[in-house]
Amino acid sequence: LNRRLAEFGTTVFAEMSALAQRTGSINLGQGFPDTDGPEEVREAAVRALRDGRGNQYPPGPGVPELRTAIAEHQQRRYGLTFDPDTEVLVTAGATEAIAATLLALLEPGDEVVALEPYYDSYAACIAMAGAARVPVTLRPDPEQARFRLDLDELRDAVTDRTRLLLINTPHNPTGTVLTREELTAVAELAVERDLLVVTDEVYEHLVFDGAEHVPLATLPGMRERTVTIGSAGKTFSFTGWKVGWVTASPGLVSAVRSAKQFLTYVSSGPFQYAVAEALALPDTYFDAFRTDMLAKRDLLAAGLTEAGFAVYRPAGTYFITTDIRPLGESDGYAFCRSLPERAGVVAIPNAVFYDHREAGAPFVRFAFCKQKTVLEEATERLRSLT
Ligand code: PMP
Ligand code: GLN
Numbered sequence: 346l347n348r349r350l351a352e353f354g355t356t357v358f359a360e361m362s363a364l365a366q367r368t369g370s371i372n373l374g375q376g377f378p379d380t381d382g383p384e385e386v387r388e389a390a391v392r393a394l395r396d397g398r399g400n401q402y403p404p405g406p407g408v409p410e411l412r413t414a415i416a417e418h419q420q421r422r423y424g425l426t427f428d429p430d431t432e433v434l435v436t437a438g439a440t441e442a443i444a445a446t447l448l449a450l451l452e453p454g455d456e457v458v459a460l461e462p463y464y465d466s467y468a469a470c471i472a473m474a475g476a477a478r479v480p481v482t483l484r485p486d487p488e489q490a491r492f493r494l495d496l497d498e499l500r501d502a503v504t505d506r507t508r509l510l511l512i513n514t515p516h517n518p519t520g521t522v523l524t525r526e527e528l529t530a531v532a533e534l535a536v537e538r539d540l541l542v543v544t545d546e547v548y549e550h551l552v553f554d555g556a557e558h559v560p561l562a563t564l565p566g567m568r569e570r571t572v573t574i575g576s577a578g579k580t581f582s583f584t585g586w587k588v589g590w591v592t593a594s595p596g597l598v599s600a601v602r603s604a605k606q607f608l609t610y611v612s613s614g615p616f617q618y619a620v621a622e623a624l625a626l627p628d629t630y631f632d633a634f635r636t637d638m639l640a641k642r643d644l645l646a647a648g649l650t651e652a653g654f655a656v657y658r659p660a661g662t663y664f665i666t667t668d669i670r671p672l673g674e675s676d677g678y679a680f681c682r683s684l685p686e687r688a689g690v691v692a693i694p695n696a697v698f699y700d701h702r703e704a705g706a707p708f709v710r711f712a713f714c715k716q717k718t719v720l721e722e723a724t725e726r727l728r729s730l731t
Contacts, residue, residue: 434602
């Protein structure tokens with residue numbers, strides 16, 4: 346293994362899901378739903394397979410039906426206009442979108458300013474591109490009961506070597522939804538310092554309590570300098586299908602495509618047709634999905650609070666970040682390693698998403714994209730901790 350990758354080892358998700366299997370624990374670690382997405386969308390995939398649509402290499406940028414559906418979704422939800430032929434690229438999940446974007450845009454030695462804690466593939470892809478990550482730590486704000494972006498810290502992180510800002514909202518693992526004010530400051534900084542922005546918005550449909558998902562590309566000066574990343578895995582509960590996408594200006598999409606063509610060449614065909622149909626589902630689907638997840642959030646948040654955790658109630662995503670110090674614990678990694686034996690539950694230590702490990706040490710993430718009975722059983726088990 347080369348030096349660029351050596352520090353990363355096995356992803357925490359594989360490690361913790363294996364631990365859940367081995368110990369027969371309830372897996373609230375890796376973020377995947379335990380209920381598959383809509384029947385009609387599965388039927389659409391079956392139809393595509395049966396009718397021979399996408400069983401051979403689909404077009405490199407993605408099938409036209411899906412690129413059009415992505416453009417229409419961005420138009421309908423956010424008033425953003427993208428040309429399906431030149432400004433949309435289908436990828437093998439958001440994971441490939443992240444990899445292809447960073448490999449396409451970064452030169453060795455470039456710096457990437459990213460919000461810490463960060464989704465694990467960001468750090469690895471920045472390293473594979475030979476660039477350096479510069480973390481800006483989201484810090485818990487007791488008054489707002491959320492993790493907050495310190496705009497001065499963000500500003501100070503930008504140097505002459507900064508090539509791009511890597512943003513994620515709604516944010517995994519903290520559940521923070523960056524506010525319009527925070528994002529406006531990000532946009533102003535990007536314009537002032539002439540930076541590209543890559544924004545991972547895979548949880549765009551999971552926002553609660555009146556929080557608003559503001560796509561960075563909608564802010565002044567951002568349409569031309571932003572690469573927006575989305576995924577069907579989260580929005581339609583098909584994480585195994587690995588259909589994601591990039592929307593950006595033609596020059597940026599063309600650059601990302603240059604990298605993608607040598608990573609996977611194309612993404613899986615039949616699922617693209619099915620996701621095209623999914624994106625055209627009426628608003629009632631998206632509303633029901635959000636309402637269902639909101640009820641699950643509240644159920645798990647209440648259970649974790651009763652079990653003695655300090656809970657950061659998320660405004661978005663399907664994750665709850667907790668602080669384990671009220672339980673008399675301080676090392677999230679050790680806590681998560683012992684949790685299956687102590688309580689039969691698996692969670693993710695947020696520390697693995699930090700360069701400043703100590704800043705993340707007391708935080709532990711639980712996923713609530715699970716059936717209510719599963720969440721109830723998990724919180725019942727966790728109550729035995731105290
Ligand atoms: N970005 C974030 C913030 C995520 O949480 C995930 C997956 N959970 C991804 C990207 C990857 O998405 P996909 O499964 O579509 O590759
Ligand atoms: N994104 C999911 C999470 O944060 C897991 C994705 C993965 O396993 N790579 O839990």
